Amino acid sequence: xxxxIVWFKTDLRLIDNETLVKAISQNDxxxxxxxxxxxxxxxxxxxxxxxxxFRAQFLLESLIDLDKSLRALGSGLIILNGKPEVxxxxxxxxxxxxxVYAKREVAFEERQTEALVQAELWKLSCELLTFSTSTLYHxxxxxxxxxxxxxxxxxxxxxxxKDAVIRDAFNQPxxxxxxxxxxLDLPTLSDLGLExxxxxxxxxxxxxxGESEAVKRLNHYFFETKSISNYKETRNGMVGANYSxxxxxxxxxxxxxxxxxxxxxxxxxxQFGANESTYWLVFELxxxxxxxxxxxxxxxKIFLKSGIQNKDLSxxxxxxxxxxxxxxxxxxxxxxxANMIELQLTGFMSNRGRQNVxxxxxxxxxxxxxxxxxxxxxxxxxxxxxxxxxxxAYLAGVGNDPRGNxxxxxxxxxxxxxxxxxxxxLWLKR
Ligand SMILES: Cc1cc2nc3c(=O)[nH]c(=O)nc-3n(C[C@H](O)[C@H](O)[C@H](O)COP(=O)(O)OP(=O)(O)OC[C@H]3O[C@@H](n4cnc5c(N)ncnc54)[C@H](O)[C@@H]3O)c2cc1C
Numbered sequence: 001x002x003x004x005i006v007w008f009k010t011d012l013r014l015i016d017n018e019t020l021v022k023a024i025s026q027n028d029x030x031x032x033x034x035x036x037x038x039x040x041x042x043x044x045x046x047x048x049x050x051x052x053x054f055r056a057q058f059l060l061e062s063l064i065d066l067d068k069s070l071r072a073l074g075s076g077l078i079i080l081n082g083k084p085e086v087x088x089x090x091x092x093x094x095x096x097x098x099x100v101y102a103k104r105e106v107a108f109e110e111r112q113t114e115a116l117v118q119a120e121l122w123k124l125s126c127e128l129l130t131f132s133t134s135t136l137y138h139x140x141x142x143x144x145x146x147x148x149x150x151x152x153x154x155x156x157x158x159x160x161x162k163d164a165v166i167r168d169a170f171n172q173p174x175x176x177x178x179x180x181x182x183x184l185d186l187p188t189l190s191d192l193g194l195e196x197x198x199x200x201x202x203x204x205x206x207x208x209x210g211e212s213e214a215v216k217r218l219n220h221y222f223f224e225t226k227s228i229s230n231y232k233e234t235r236n237g238m239v240g241a242n243y244s245x246x247x248x249x250x251x252x253x254x255x256x257x258x259x260x261x262x263x264x265x266x267x268x269x270x271q272f273g274a275n276e277s278t279y280w281l282v283f284e285l286x287x288x289x290x291x292x293x294x295x296x297x298x299x300x301k302i303f304l305k306s307g308i309q310n311k312d313l314s315x316x317x318x319x320x321x322x323x324x325x326x327x328x329x330x331x332x333x334x335x336x337x338a339n340m341i342e343l344q345l346t347g348f349m350s351n352r353g354r355q356n357v358x359x360x361x362x363x364x365x366x367x368x369x370x371x372x373x374x375x376x377x378x379x380x381x382x383x384x385x386x387x388x389x390x391x392x393a394y395l396a397g398v399g400n401d402p403r404g405n406x407x408x409x410x411x412x413x414x415x416x417x418x419x420x421x422x423x424x425x426l427w428l429k430r
Contacts, residue, residue, distance in 0.1 A: 003029040006188045008090055009100040009132050010075070011254035012062045014069050014209040016169035018131045023101040030176050031095050031326025032070055034063055034363075035080040041192050046374035053189065053197040054381040055225055058154050058209040060186055062253050065210025067184040073173060076181030085116035092126045095179075104130035107385040108300040134425065135289045136258040136282070137164050139296070146296050151308070152402045156293075157286050158401050169259040200345035204425055207249045207348070207381050214250035218261065221245050222268045231277040233342075235284075238339075238423040240352045245281060248382035251288070258285045272319070291390030294400055302389050305368060307398025314395070316368050323371055326361060336360050337412035338427035345382035351415050358395040359408035369396035 001298040004027040005018055012034075014020065021363055022028055040051050042151065051059075067077040077168060080087040092100055100121060105111045107320075132139050134233050143163035150156045189196050206260040222228050237243025250256045262282065269278050298308045305313050324330075329337035329344070339353035349357070354376075361372040373392035393399030394404055 001029060002027040002099075002326055003031065003097045004093065005088065005092050005100040006032045007084075007096045007100055008032060008034045008066065009103050009105075009254075010252065011103045012066045012209075013214070013255050013257065014066075014073075014172045015211065015215075016257040016260045017131075017132050018170050019101045021170045021173060022129070022131065023099075024173050024176060026386050027099070028327065029095075029175060030178050031078065031091065031097065032077060032176075032178070032181075033078045033080055033088070033091055034066075035082070035084045036187060036192070037084050039080055039109075039113075039195075041386055044374050044377070046330060046371050048282070048374045048378040049194075050377060051192075051383075052347070052378040052380075053194045054199075054207075054379070055383055056189055056192055056194050057197050057380050058207055059253060060189070061209030061213075062211075063186060063209075064184065064256075065212050071175065071181075071209060073176045075176035075178035077164050078181060078183055079185050079187075081187060084113050084167050085120050088117050089120040089124055092121060093124055097126055099127045101131070103134065103203055106296045110385070112304065114232075115188055118429065121375055133257065134254060135292055136166055136285045138167050139287055139293065141165060141167065142293070146293060149297055151294075151400050153287065153290050153400060156290055159405075160286070166259060166262055169257065169263050181355070199347075199349075202342075203244050203346040203349060204239070204350075207246070207254065207281055209249075209253065211250075211255045214247070214256035217246060218256065218264055219252065221247075226272060228268060228281060228399070229275060232280040233277065235280065236350075236352045236417055238352055238418060239426060246348075248384075248387075252382045252384040252387075258288065259390050261285065270429065287388055288369060288384075290400075291386040293374055294390055295386040302393055302399070303370070305321065305398070307393045308400070309395065313368070313397045313398065316366050316414060318368050318371065319365070322367060323375075324423065326357070326365065326367075326372075327375055329358070331365075333360065334424050334428060335410050335418065338424040341427045343376075343379050345428045347379060349380075352413070353408075354391070356408050356410055356413050357364050358392055359406060362396045363405070363407045364410070368397075371391070380427045 004023045006023045013015055027081045042050055044050055070076050105114050121128050141164045143159050175211050234243040295302055331337055331339040336357050339357050344350045361367050362369050369392050373389055376388050394401045397405040
């Protein structure tokens with residue numbers, strides 16, 4: 001009898017989950033686990049929590065949904081709390097597992113944890129098998145080796161679109177053989193050192209965690225409202241549920257895979273037609289892929305103030321007062337403040353908003369961009385290490401921007417994208 005642990009991390013789904021599918025096909029018994037890594041709930045050196053209330057709530061909802069789906073197939077989810085390098089080997093030993101299956105990591109800290117877990121498992125003669133499951137294009141199918149991926153997005157995109165193929169998504173398993181798994185035992189927000197959240201009624205949508213909700217949102221955005229057919233025209237919006245897909249939070253925790261979104265998009269196009277808008281969603285998902293591959297290529301350089309460009313940013317400093325004013329929407333610039341209130345009260349901000357408040361932070365306030373990125377890390381419901389730090393570095397002029405410095409004229413942006421002040425009034429007039 002071969003027993004394997006499936007270690008869920010940011011891949012909280014059953015559809016298109018290679019890790020789970022391979023574990024089932026290569027073993028007799030499966031033990032699905034999720035570990036609340038204590039380091040994810042600590043303060044960072046920048047003075048912010050690594051995980052804030054909104055994302056933690058979304059995570060708890062996602063785990064409840066995952067457990068429910070696993071139980072429907074004959075299994076369930078075991079929750080561990082502590083350090084993965086201690087807890088994963090402990091459970092492997094308890095169930096005499098010969099292998100642990102998990103998602104392959106790309107970012108620095110996550111890779112360190114993966115290596116520690118692997119080293120401890122080796123001591124038990126237990127193997128760690130990892131799978132790349134979070135991108136649209138599989139890393140092995142790219143027309144370049146990771147070290148040769150162009151540092152300019154357009155060059156990456158054009159060659160990838162021309163020479164690479166998106167793999168098929170894996171089907172959801174139909175049954176899982178597991179021993180009896182005890183009832184789901186989740187920590188509360190207060191166990192995690194956090195507070196319960198009530199989302200402001202002005203929030204664009206109510207993000208609820210879990211694969212079922214991700215599929216619901218996808219159906220709503222594609223098939224029910226056909227909003228996807230106008231995405232290119234509306235994507236720079238700031239008010240309302242459907243100006244953009246809002247898939248990001250589910251993508252960040254892996255409640256849905258980009259490949260499944262792509263598959264559904266093709267199904268949509270075959271029924272309702274393809275246009276620039278349907279293509280543009282794939283274009284944006286390619287940005288997401290790109291930041292992942294850049295993280296793999298440049299590793300911890302992405303987190304340095306000087307970034308991958310080794311640029312001298314000594315002019316950009318730490319200024320507590322200016323940082324607090326930015327966070328608390330007290331900059332006096334109404335477009336920036338309205339966006340910061342939305343982030344504070346909902347855990348979400350539009351892409352247009354993010355670009356503006358980040359540019360203002362780096363170029364107008366001349367602050368050290370890593371503090372802004374770290375605040376986003378705490379606050380965003382859709383925080384994703386590669387997309388967040390990659391976009392911040394880009395805007396700070398130390399990342400993958402061939403233009404060097406992306407300065408946003410906030411006044412012009414406000415009048416272009418919030419001409420009638422609908423967005424600003426929504427958030428500033430309480
Ligand atoms: C400073 C800054 C920080 C950001 N931090 C994050 C983050 O932590 N997590 C995150 O998912 N996105 C981040 N983004 C990217 C982008 O703002 C969000 O993905 C988007 O606003 C989410 O809304 P949506 O799902 O409706 O996007 P849509 O416009 O519907 O796009 C569809 C999907 O494409 C991907 N995507 C779109 N734009 C980008 C982009 N610029 N970079 C990477 N992927 C993109 C996302 O997965 C998104 O869900 C950041 C952008 C900036 C400028």
